[in-house]
Amino acid sequence: MTIKVVIADDQRMVRAGLRMVIETEPDMTVVGEASDGVEAVALARRLRPEVVLMDIAMPRQDGLAATRTLLSAPGAPRIIVLTTFDTDENLYNALRAGASGFLLKVSSPEHLITAIRVVAGGEALLDPAITTRVISAFAGSPGPQPPPELAELTPRETDVLRLMARGLSNGEIAAALTVGEATVKTHVARVLMKLGLRDRVQAVVYAYESGLVRAGSA
Numbered sequence: 404m405t406i407k408v409v410i411a412d413d414q415r416m417v418r419a420g421l422r423m424v425i426e427t428e429p430d431m432t433v434v435g436e437a438s439d440g441v442e443a444v445a446l447a448r449r450l451r452p453e454v455v456l457m458d459i460a461m462p463r464q465d466g467l468a469a470t471r472t473l474l475s476a477p478g479a480p481r482i483i484v485l486t487t488f489d490t491d492e493n494l495y496n497a498l499r500a501g502a503s504g505f506l507l508k509v510s511s512p513e514h515l516i517t518a519i520r521v522v523a524g525g526e527a528l529l530d531p532a533i534t535t536r537v538i539s540a541f542a543g544s545p546g547p548q549p550p551p552e553l554a555e556l557t558p559r560e561t562d563v564l565r566l567m568a569r570g571l572s573n574g575e576i577a578a579a580l581t582v583g584e585a586t587v588k589t590h591v592a593r594v595l596m597k598l599g600l601r602d603r604v605q606a607v608v609y610a611y612e613s614g615l616v617r618a619g620s621a
Contacts (some may be wrong), residue, residue: 406523407452411436411443411469412485413461417508421456424512431519440464444472452480453523459486459493465504467500474501474601481522491537494529498538498608503601504528527604538611550613555597561615563590567603568610 408425410418410433421431434450438442439461447455455473457466464472470482483504484497497505503522506515518528556564559580566576573591577584591603600606610616 406431406454406490406519407434408432408505409437409443409446409450409455409480410467411437411440411590412456412458413438414458417458421424421515424515425519428516428532438462440466440469440472443469447473447480448476451478454519455480455482457482458620459484459488459497467496470497470500471500471514471580479514481525483518483522483528490539495537495540498529498604501601501605503604511563525602527602529604536596538608549615552598553613556594560590560594560597563587564594564606564610565616566605567591567594568616 408431410421412418418436425431425433434452435446437446437500441463457470459466466484473479483500483506484502485506485508486493487508494505504518506518521528563576566579573584573587577587
């Protein structure tokens with residue numbers, strides 16, 4: 404299957420450079436380019452790409468708002484947010500918006516290609532250790548009552564979500580719970596399904612913002 408990509412960036416030279424890198428790969432093609440968030444949303448809805456590379460700072464509508472708009476509808480593409488600003492706040496806002504990946508524009512071509520393949524395959528790109536650091540720093544205090552959907556999780560699924568939120572891989576979770584890695588994968592899939600989450604990055608955000616896990620907890 405060919406991975407269809409839309410590039411959204413207000414700088415023509417950046418778009419041209421990204422297109423050049425992507426189209427050297429036999430399993431990828433750039434189906435459209437947008438210079439602002441409004442164009443990005445319209446193109447993605449019309450062309451149905453698997454992945455959108457989304458700049459943050461763009462005119463008319465920024466990349467975070469465009470990401471939220473796209474992901475609010477069924478059948479949305481996967482979003483990789485691109486930025487020149489390596490700040491925790493930008494990363495946190497990208498995760499909150501629903502992005503499945505975050506890349507600096509100075510990342511290597513090899514990293515970009517890997518990121519597109521990983522995200523197109525349904526996985527999240529971010530290192531869990533970075534994710535948890537950022538979310539624990541920026542997540543606000545949870546409300547007085549936990550979200551009702553948390554009650555839908557079994558005790559074991561709740562344990563898995565807590566360990567995911569602390570940055571553990573499936574193998575590490577399996578070792579901590581003394582179960583097989585295949586069992587952990589099943590629990591992770593059920594957690595995502597029950598909570599209506601796209602991937603484990605969103606699960607980490609959810610765990611902190613719901614109060615299930617708090618910054619600095621062991």
